[in-house]
Amino acid sequence: xxxxxxxxxxxxxxxxxxxxVSLEVELGEIVAVIGGSGCGKSTLLRTISGLDPSxxxxxxxxxxxxxxxxxxxxxIFQEPRxxxxxxxxxxxxxxxxxRPKSERxxxxxxxxxxxxxxxxxxxxxxxxxxxxxQRVAIARALVPxxxxxxxxxxxxxxxxxxxxxxQDHLLDLWTDLRPTLILVTHDVDEAIVLADRIxxxxxRPGRVFEDIxxxxxxxxxxxxxxxxxxxxxxxxxxxxxxxxxxSGAEDEPKAEAxxxxxx
Amino acid sequence: xxxxxxxxxxxxxxxxxxxxxxxxxxxxxxALGFVLxxxxxxxxxxxxxxxxxxxxxxxxxxxxxxxxxxxARTGDLQRNTLxxxxxxxxxxxxxxxxxxxxxxxxxxxxxxxxLLDPSLQALRAxxxxxxxxxxxxxxxxxxxxxVTLIAVGVFFPVYLGLMGxxxxxxxxxxxxxxxxxxxxxxxxxxxxxxxxLPAYVISLRSGLGLGWMFVVAAExxxxxxxxxxxxxxxxxxxxxxxxxxxxxxFAIVGKATDWLIALVATPFLRWExxxxxx
Numbered sequence: 001x002x003x004x005x006x007x008x009x010x011x012x013x014x015x016x017x018x019x020x021v022s023l024e025v026e027l028g029e030i031v032a033v034i035g036g037s038g039c040g041k042s043t044l045l046r047t048i049s050g051l052d053p054s055x056x057x058x059x060x061x062x063x064x065x066x067x068x069x070x071x072x073x074x075x076i077f078q079e080p081r082x083x084x085x086x087x088x089x090x091x092x093x094x095x096x097x098x099r100p101k102s103e104r105x106x107x108x109x110x111x112x113x114x115x116x117x118x119x120x121x122x123x124x125x126x127x128x129x130x131x132x133x134q135r136v137a138i139a140r141a142l143v144p145x146x147x148x149x150x151x152x153x154x155x156x157x158x159x160x161x162x163x164x165x166x167q168d169h170l171l172d173l174w175t176d177l178r179p180t181l182i183l184v185t186h187d188v189d190e191a192i193v194l195a196d197r198i199x200x201x202x203x204r205p206g207r208v209f210e211d212i213x214x215x216x217x218x219x220x221x222x223x224x225x226x227x228x229x230x231x232x233x234x235x236x237x238x239x240x241x242x243x244x245x246x247s248g249a250e251d252e253p254k255a256e257a258x259x260x261x262x263x
Numbered sequence: 264x265x266x267x268x269x270x271x272x273x274x275x276x277x278x279x280x281x282x283x284x285x286x287x288x289x290x291x292x293x294a295l296g297f298v299l300x301x302x303x304x305x306x307x308x309x310x311x312x313x314x315x316x317x318x319x320x321x322x323x324x325x326x327x328x329x330x331x332x333x334x335a336r337t338g339d340l341q342r343n344t345l346x347x348x349x350x351x352x353x354x355x356x357x358x359x360x361x362x363x364x365x366x367x368x369x370x371x372x373x374x375x376x377x378l379l380d381p382s383l384q385a386l387r388a389x390x391x392x393x394x395x396x397x398x399x400x401x402x403x404x405x406x407x408x409x410v411t412l413i414a415v416g417v418f419f420p421v422y423l424g425l426m427g428x429x430x431x432x433x434x435x436x437x438x439x440x441x442x443x444x445x446x447x448x449x450x451x452x453x454x455x456x457x458x459x460l461p462a463y464v465i466s467l468r469s470g471l472g473l474g475w476m477f478v479v480a481a482e483x484x485x486x487x488x489x490x491x492x493x494x495x496x497x498x499x500x501x502x503x504x505x506x507x508x509x510x511x512x513f514a515i516v517g518k519a520t521d522w523l524i525a526l527v528a529t530p531f532l533r534w535e536x537x538x539x540x541x
Contacts, residue, residue: 051441069444081439085457085534095443097453124534144443 008056019205032195040206074146354413362421370429424466
């Protein structure tokens with residue numbers, strides 16, 4: 001279990017990016033973090049990853065405090081960040097540097113097969129499309145079998161078709177391996193397709209504004225009424241988090257609520 | 264191109280035709296670069312043979328070639344080339360070695376950079392030939408001062424290139440290394456080294472180019488052997504063909520050493536996403 005206790009982050013330049021986020025995430029849960037820009041979503045994720053440890057409070061995974069990158073935590077960035085001088089297979093095996101060669105080859109091949117890129121093992125990263133590169137990045141993060149996988153707007157740079165494809169793909173992977181997923185996104189649809197819970201954050205300093213459960217059976221139909229209902233709920237919460245709707249009117253999502261989608 | 268390509272496809276054996284065309288293009292395209300010098304050489308030869316010019320100060324290609332063969336037969340050319348090559352190798356090794364250490368330290372550590380870089384930049388502003396009298400006073404007129412001058416010439420491009428390359432390593436890739444908990448040594452070996460290699464190779468090649476420039480300067484200022492000595496000898500004895508021969512030897516060995524660096528580096532740089540010219 002991942003426990004965040006009043007996690008705060010103040011940067012050395014005095015910017016108070018995150019102010020006291022508390023959160024408990026069960027193993028295998030999928031949590032989406034959503035919110036307007038500057039609400040500390042990415043900061044929160046980087047804090048959990050140990051890349052930018054918190055300045056207040058604590059992040060604890062299975063009783064162990066996270067203050068630096070940890071083997072049980074994997075991270076996928078907005079860009080694939082593949083190492084251009086390594087072939088795809090070596091990129092995927094990057095986190096297995098200390099394992100015997102045969103084990104490494106075996107696990108890399110399995111991971112590439114799982115993301116549907118078995119035929120690209122010997123290819124340079126520059127020869128991949130954006131979607132393929134991000135799939136390789138997912139494989140690279142999954143190969144060390146992390147307990148928690150953090151995703152920082154992983155599909156935002158991709159076109160709509162590739163994005164939907166990769167969302168489904170990510171769910172398939174999750175079904176097989178059941179890691180905890182924490183996904184930062186600005187795409188409400190993406191949050192609802194994937195998450196068990198959606199944390200709506202609000203800015204200055206970044207904190208959790210609302211914790212919305214998504215209780216829809218998987219796979220989720222993007223066209224269904226229930227999906228639409230959940231979407232309205234999240235959008236309304238987003239609007240409130242940005243204080244654009246006067247309090248009292250919050251139960252009635254307004255027509256222009258969709259505007260928050262592309263913030 | 265497209266019209267020709269299309270007609271080939273219509274003809275039915277596109278792959279075969281295309282490889283044949285490619286092979287032809289591979290052979291002819293570099294040859295295009297020879298057109299100008301060869302034309303000039305042939306013209307000059309013709310002009311001298313016809314007696315329209317004496318060719319005493321600007322010998323025709325046949326005379327240069329004869330001198331080249333002559334010097335090669337007596338072994339003078341090889342001996343002098345080897346001496347010069349040895350100086351460049353020593354100066355390049357020394358300059359590039361020191362530049363690699365200092366450049367790596369300055370690129371990696373802001374403290375070292377703040378400490379050393381201003382002084383080195385100030386020294387860089389001095390035209391390196393200006394050091395010659397001082398080096399001769401300090402190190403004598405023999406090999407040490409020559410090698411030092413070459414090393415100074417090689418040092419700056421390598422130092423600047425490596426320091427800049429380390430500083431501009433993509434922070435995002437370094438973060439990938441951190442996320443996978445690489446040790447400092449592993450970070451250098453698996454991220455920094457491959458990331459700086461392309462720029463480092465380029466800086467080595469420009470350093471080597473300067474090394475060849477400076478060896479000429481060093482040898483012109485007093486040497487009893489070496490290609491630079493051939494230049495001076497040719498000038499003093501009025502043998503322009505010998506001068507041109509030395510120049511041609513410089514060009515050949517300089518290009519060969521540059522090519523050698525490129526050749527050694529190629530297997531490590533295959534990943535580069537560059538626009539290839541073909």
